[in-house]
Amino acid sequence: MKPTDTSAPASGEDLLPGFAKAREPKYPGTRFEIHHGDCVAGMRALPADSVDLVVTSPPYNLGIDYGTYRDKLDSQAYLEWSREWASEARRVLREDGSFFLNIGAAPADPWLPHEVILALRDLFVLQNTIHWIKSITVETRAGETVSAGHFKPINSKRFVNDCHEFVFHLTRTGRVPLDRRAAGVPYADKSNIARWKHTGGRDTRCRGNTWFIPYETILSRDKERPHPATFPAKLATQCLLLHGKAPADTVMLDPFLGIGHAAIAAGEAGVGRFIGYDIDPGYLATARERLGLPEPEKENE
Numbered sequence: 001m002k003p004t005d006t007s008a009p010a011s012g013e014d015l016l017p018g019f020a021k022a023r024e025p026k027y028p029g030t031r032f033e034i035h036h037g038d039c040v041a042g043m044r045a046l047p048a049d050s051v052d053l054v055v056t057s058p059p060y061n062l063g064i065d066y067g068t069y070r071d072k073l074d075s076q077a078y079l080e081w082s083r084e085w086a087s088e089a090r091r092v093l094r095e096d097g098s099f100f101l102n103i104g105a106a107p108a109d110p111w112l113p114h115e116v117i118l119a120l121r122d123l124f125v126l127q128n129t130i131h132w133i134k135s136i137t138v139e140t141r142a143g144e145t146v147s148a149g150h151f152k153p154i155n156s157k158r159f160v161n162d163c164h165e166f167v168f169h170l171t172r173t174g175r176v177p178l179d180r181r182a183a184g185v186p187y188a189d190k191s192n193i194a195r196w197k198h199t200g201g202r203d204t205r206c207r208g209n210t211w212f213i214p215y216e217t218i219l220s221r222d223k224e225r226p227h228p229a230t231f232p233a234k235l236a237t238q239c240l241l242l243h244g245k246a247p248a249d250t251v252m253l254d255p256f257l258g259i260g261h262a263a264i265a266a267g268e269a270g271v272g273r274f275i276g277y278d279i280d281p282g283y284l285a286t287a288r289e290r291l292g293l294p295e296p297e298k299e300n301e
């Protein structure tokens with residue numbers, strides 16, 4: 001019996017030396033298929049028209065220090081690679097499916113998200129452009145200034161702090177219906193509920209395309225978020241809600257899984273089947289641990 005065998009005794013007191021405590025699946029309603037390897041090869045093995053929802057954030061080619069991946073390709077090669085993996089994502093996406101592509105920029109390469117989305121122009125219709133707001137300051141009507149969220153300060157005389165990223169909502173037809181109110185917000189002015197017919201008496205309106213989703217506050221990145229470029233699970237939750245298909249009937253894919261925030265959102269929502277890839281075994285080990293999944297058998301190695 002291997003130290004991580006799930007048939008090992010579950011109670012801490014009963015464990016013999018050398019036996020790891022068996023993991024309990026945190027989200028038993030979801031079938032997770034988490035693969036170590038290149039997502040292009042992985043997606044090629046999936047049938048066409050088999051995925052309802054893709055939520056992903058690829059490397060941005062900004063020289064981020066990932067464990068395995070080298071994040072500094074020649075910019076033409078990067079755009080060609082973006083088309084390559086996005087073509088596979090398109091092939092597996094159903095006609096009524098949604099693809100939410102999170103991508104940000106840096107002062108060193110401000111055109112990047114725009115170049116990527118233009119490179120995908122003949123593959124998808126850009127149905128919505130959403131701004132993921134990581135940090136914001138608002139002045140209330142009472143004159144109070146309220147700041148919320150986190151950002152990485154940029155020390156510069158030229159550039160302002162970068163407090164947002166894009167989430168491009170791509171579809172095959174541009175006509176995919178969304179459940180705007182599932183991802184909605186309550187009316188600030190409640191008299192609108194009765195005033196507008198389309199409310200149907202419900203106190204929920206479309207949130208719009210600015211999503212304030214702060215990172216969770218952490219004390220230790222190494223222990224709590226051991227990855228240099230993540231999105232919060234809540235970002236993927238918003239995409240799931242907006243896409244609107246019954247979670248149990250949804251097949252969701254993240255080709256660049258990292259430490260698994262899209263998978264956590266899928267599990268929390270009760271998504272029926274979730275597929276994820278990453279080329280870094282360390283990130284995947286963290287993802288599996290967070291999902292309560294057992295260590296894999298030696299796979300793709």
Ligand SMILES: C[S@@+](CC[C@H](N)C(=O)[O-])C[C@H]1O[C@@H](n2cnc3c(N)ncnc32)[C@H](O)[C@@H]1O
Nearest residue numbers: 038039069230231256257258259260261278279
């Ligand atoms: C921006 S991160 C994704 C982080 C993820 N959204 C999260 O919240 O944890 C991009 C990930 O893509 C992975 N990656 C790079 N090239 C890949 C490839 N060809 N196939 C699969 N994963 C790849 C990197 O190892 C990295 O973890």
